[in-house]
Amino acid sequence: MKTEPGNVPLDAGQLAAPWARVRAKLRAEVGEVEYRNWLRQMVLRGVEGEMVHISLPSRFLRDWVRDHYGDRLKTLCQPEWPSAKRVEFRVVADTGADTAAQGESGLAESLSATPRTPALQASAARAADPARESEWMAPLDPRLTFDSFVVGKPNEFAHACARRVAERPASAGFNPLFLYGGVGLGKTHLMHSIAWAIRAAHPEKPVAYMSAEKFMYRFIGALRGGNTMEFKTQLRSVDILMIDDLQFLIGKDNTQEEFFHTFNALVDAGKQIVVSADKSPNDLSGIEDRLRTRLGGGIVADLHATTYELRLSILQAKVAQAGVEVPVKVLELLAHKIASNVRDLEGALNRLVAHAKLFSRPLTLENVPDVLSDLLRTHEKRITIDDIQRKVAEHYSIRMTDMFSARRARAVARPRQVAMYLAKQLTSRSLPEIGRRFGNRDHTTVMHAVSRIQQLMAEDRTLAEDVTLLRRMLET
Ligand code: ADP
Ligand code: MG
Numbered sequence: 001m002k003t004e005p006g007n008v009p010l011d012a013g014q015l016a017a018p019w020a021r022v023r024a025k026l027r028a029e030v031g032e033v034e035y036r037n038w039l040r041q042m043v044l045r046g047v048e049g050e051m052v053h054i055s056l057p058s059r060f061l062r063d064w065v066r067d068h069y070g071d072r073l074k075t076l077c078q079p080e081w082p083s084a085k086r087v088e089f090r091v092v093a094d095t096g097a098d099t100a101a102q103g104e105s106g107l108a109e110s111l112s113a114t115p116r117t118p119a120l121q122a123s124a125a126r127a128a129d130p131a132r133e134s135e136w137m138a139p140l141d142p143r144l145t146f147d148s149f150v151v152g153k154p155n156e157f158a159h160a161c162a163r164r165v166a167e168r169p170a171s172a173g174f175n176p177l178f179l180y181g182g183v184g185l186g187k188t189h190l191m192h193s194i195a196w197a198i199r200a201a202h203p204e205k206p207v208a209y210m211s212a213e214k215f216m217y218r219f220i221g222a223l224r225g226g227n228t229m230e231f232k233t234q235l236r237s238v239d240i241l242m243i244d245d246l247q248f249l250i251g252k253d254n255t256q257e258e259f260f261h262t263f264n265a266l267v268d269a270g271k272q273i274v275v276s277a278d279k280s281p282n283d284l285s286g287i288e289d290r291l292r293t294r295l296g297g298g299i300v301a302d303l304h305a306t307t308y309e310l311r312l313s314i315l316q317a318k319v320a321q322a323g324v325e326v327p328v329k330v331l332e333l334l335a336h337k338i339a340s341n342v343r344d345l346e347g348a349l350n351r352l353v354a355h356a357k358l359f360s361r362p363l364t365l366e367n368v369p370d371v372l373s374d375l376l377r378t379h380e381k382r383i384t385i386d387d388i389q390r391k392v393a394e395h396y397s398i399r400m401t402d403m404f405s406a407r408r409a410r411a412v413a414r415p416r417q418v419a420m421y422l423a424k425q426l427t428s429r430s431l432p433e434i435g436r437r438f439g440n441r442d443h444t445t446v447m448h449a450v451s452r453i454q455q456l457m458a459e460d461r462t463l464a465e466d467v468t469l470l471r472r473m474l475e476t
């Protein structure tokens with residue numbers, strides 16, 4: 001190591017403690033799994049003047065760590081070595097020393113006081129321990145349980161399937177469970193709920209939950225680190241594997257292939273798989289056919305777009321949970337105006353509550369628009385009755401004028417009802433206003449259309465899908 005004049009390199013004793021602190025902070029920030037995948041193999045080579053030298057065993061890891069954690073490392077090093085202004089990453093291939101042996105302290109071997117053998121034994125013991133499942137488990141959000149999941153028409157089927165899987169994992173007909181639906185409709189919530197329930201009822205069953213993205217990073221990490229066997233063994237030792245947002249694997253052929261094999265191995269061994277995606281297996285283009293077939297081979301459950309009623313019950317539940325008082329009128333306004341998804345709805349409610357607390361003034365219908373002006377505006381502006389009529393007419397190949405006409409033939413009356421339903425769900429227009437825009441119809445006609453479509457959506461899958469599709473098209 002070159003020494004610049006006046007800069008004496010620090011020795012091992014001076015480096016160990018600060019380096020341990022830097023690593024511990026980073027570990028706490030990024031979480032155990034990410035840390036193990038990418039950062040554990042960092043070795044501190046020395047600190048000279050303004051430069052901190054860190055090595056990694058491969059170019060891939062080096063680039064990854066530099067690009068993703070470089071800035072953070074620099075910031076974390078600064079309080080430890082005030083002179084340090086830059087971090088240099090280099091590749092130092094494994095010199096026969098087990099990386100895990102260095103890994104725990106992360107000091108270059110010459111600097112490390114820890115004898116190698118015990119560390120190696122410890123790492124071997126860890127690898128053989130089935131309870132390592134916790135490492136594979138992305139942290140579960142304690143708020144996302146069945147208790148806090150509000151059930152309504154649009155999600156009752158998915159919810160029932162999730163409950164069933166949680167009660168009796170891997171039973172025939174329910175494996176895999178494939179949950180799909182648009183953003184913010186509760187897929188992740190249901191998956192966490194399943195994991196919590198299984199954990200409580202069967203603490204001995206290892207459950208692994210992770211996003212497809214994490215799955216890919218871990219797989220690539222294992223490939224590069226030369227420990228794919230460990231990766232495979234660990235994954236195959238779980239009883240329940242849950243992969244969230246599977247659409248992420250589209251076009252990632254190697255990872256998809258690996259997932260397919262893991263999937264088969266687990267299902268064949270009688271283990272439960274739960275997968276979520278933004279589309280049904282059939283509509284997930286870019287997924288291999290054999291995987292598609294297997295994904296659809298259990299039970300497929302759709303989370304439909306929320307209805308006004310569901311949004312209102314969700315708000316009521318959240319308010320009760322948080323122990324805050326919000327006037328019903330305010331909740332109704334939110335449920336009415338923020339129709340996109342539950343995440344936005346929650347965000348709006350949180351903002352209102354925070355605001356009320358901050359300025360210690362009660363929430364009233366009058367001050368809501370001030371606090372949520374941006375949200376309300378976008379949700380109001382985005383979709384007009386005209387947009388809805390146009391899209392619906394296009395979708396069903398009828399004329400725009402049929403939206404206003406008095407024709408009652410099913411082929412035009414049904415699409416018209418769909419349009420009225422969407423107008424009620426997606427705009428803030430009142431029933432009489434909507435009626436006027438549909439050829440001066442009475443508000444009771446609109447009311448009837450709304451309840452008719454709601455009822456039909458529960459019975460008729462095609463119609464439900466049409467409506468969901470139209471809604472997504474209008475909302476984006
Ligand atoms: P997705 O994974 O489908 O994008 P999430 O599960 O992350 O959606 O849900 C978004 C937010 O909305 C979460 O905070 C979740 O708790 C909440 N949420 C969604 N559906 C419900 C529901 N039915 N009851 C209560 N909260 C819900
Ligand atoms: Mg999600």
